[in-house]
Amino acid sequence: MPTKSAFPPALELHPLTAERWKDLESLFGERGACGGCWCMWWRLKRSEFEKQKGEKNKKALKRIVDSGEIPGIIVYANGRPIAWCSVAPRESYPVLERSRTLKRVDEKPVWSVVCFFVAKPFRRKGVTVKLLRAAVEYAKKHGAKIVEGYPVEPRKTGMPDVFAWTGLVSAFRKAGFVEVLRRSETRPIMRYFVGAQGDSTQ
Numbered sequence: 001m002p003t004k005s006a007f008p009p010a011l012e013l014h015p016l017t018a019e020r021w022k023d024l025e026s027l028f029g030e031r032g033a034c035g036g037c038w039c040m041w042w043r044l045k046r047s048e049f050e051k052q053k054g055e056k057n058k059k060a061l062k063r064i065v066d067s068g069e070i071p072g073i074i075v076y077a078n079g080r081p082i083a084w085c086s087v088a089p090r091e092s093y094p095v096l097e098r099s100r101t102l103k104r105v106d107e108k109p110v111w112s113v114v115c116f117f118v119a120k121p122f123r124r125k126g127v128t129v130k131l132l133r134a135a136v137e138y139a140k141k142h143g144a145k146i147v148e149g150y151p152v153e154p155r156k157t158g159m160p161d162v163f164a165w166t167g168l169v170s171a172f173r174k175a176g177f178v179e180v181l182r183r184s185e186t187r188p189i190m191r192y193f194v195g196a197q198g199d200s201t202q
Helices: 018-028 046-052 055-066 094-098 127-141 169-174
Strands: 011-015 072-077 080-089 111-118 146-149 178-184 187-193
Touching: 011 127, 018 055, 018 072, 018 080, 046 055, 072 127, 080 127, 111 127, 127 146, 127 169, 169 187
Parallel strands: 111 146
Antiparallel strands: 011 072, 072 080, 080 111, 146 187, 178 187
């Protein structure tokens, strides 16, 4: 069943299952969202990722979906897929563990929101904030107590949309996330604490 509470009536959220794979293909297009990524950037060693760019990354994500694992959620507007968010337990993204900037804050279990893709006609219209709120709700329903994100805070305004695929700090703040650590000037780690005062998913 779609989760509608985080959206206006015209938008719906669905977990990505094998039955919805064609919708993700349609949304990502020939380039696999961005340069053949197919949302595998956080799941592979850099050398593997470079070798798999394009069709091999697509097949790798398809295998994950076919296995029954849910790698993220799709947003629909009037039945058409218009946005994607990768959200799952942090352990699903090995690259985070190897990152000096984004390594673990502590040993608390967290769900991670690592990537967004919004169809061009729907960008800069607040979709990312709505998608973040829905990702929190989805994670909460699967037992998450902390949802973590790794947005960018660019030094210059007007950063091209293509470089905002991990989300912008401003969107995370609007969705109720708070900064907990910053090892890089432009890359904070932000968290949403489920059950905290102001938790809009309660």
